[in-house]
Amino acid sequence: MECLFRALKTKGFQLEATHMTLHDHVERLLCLLTLTYTWCVLVGITLDCPKKAHGRRAWSVVKMGSRELVRSFSRESARLCDLIDLLMSSHTNYPETVGY
Template sequence: MDFLNRKGIRYHIRIQNNFKVYLPRRQKQVPAWHLFNNLKVGQMRNYEHIVKVNGRLYYLSGTKSVSEGKLEYLILISYNKPDEALAYYRIRWQVECLFQGIKSSGFNIEDTHVVALDRLEKLVLLVMIAFVWCYLIGDYIDRQIRPIQIKRHGRRAVSVSKYGLDYLSRVLLPEYNRFNIISLHLLLYTKSKGLN
């Protein structure tokens, strides 16, 4: 954090709910969640004063949610522009989901034994194209044919990309193509989405 602060690099990083936060104006220390305890579920707020965490000055932003029946807080520390923190963090979460998709949720890119940089770049590019294709197929099936099941906790049973990957991996076998989608149509659908 010191390095980022010295260089003036913007960041929005999640901290644990129980991190001790020192409030200079009130001369007291409280757990971070305490500053966002009065929020309603789904409500977001940027704490109006600069605070100290581990002896360094930060801005705080937070929101409250319920996941699987438990109350959860998302609390971010920022170097500056705290009003952007939650929006940027949401984008970052999409990137995390992408990483999960190309790693453990189907493509297993971390299992590669490729070490030559130029080959690794090509491999990553191919996996990214395949990931986007699977996402578009999953999105098409979810919207047009059969929606993904929603679990009791309110989240999808599988991700959109995994839904497409599961179907695509089987559609190449003639006996499995239960939605009777012609593979060429999947390619044309991809092209219509601007991935030609």
């Protein structure tokens, strides 16, 4: 949860910069940004990322996913269809072995 709120507030989506106060508008925007965050994570985990000396990723999954989505939308590439396909339920369901 903390990663989500950090991404929504200061690390990319700048939710606080909207200065929205109407409850319905904030609620819709929060739902949309949460969906976008999830999409960025799904895209980011599919990308290869260079590792730092200590073995961790050089960039966060969210940042990489966000950059890839922006590139795909701006170039109108065929990859955009693949990225949209990541939102389909077959890619977002938990494996049956998890036990949820």
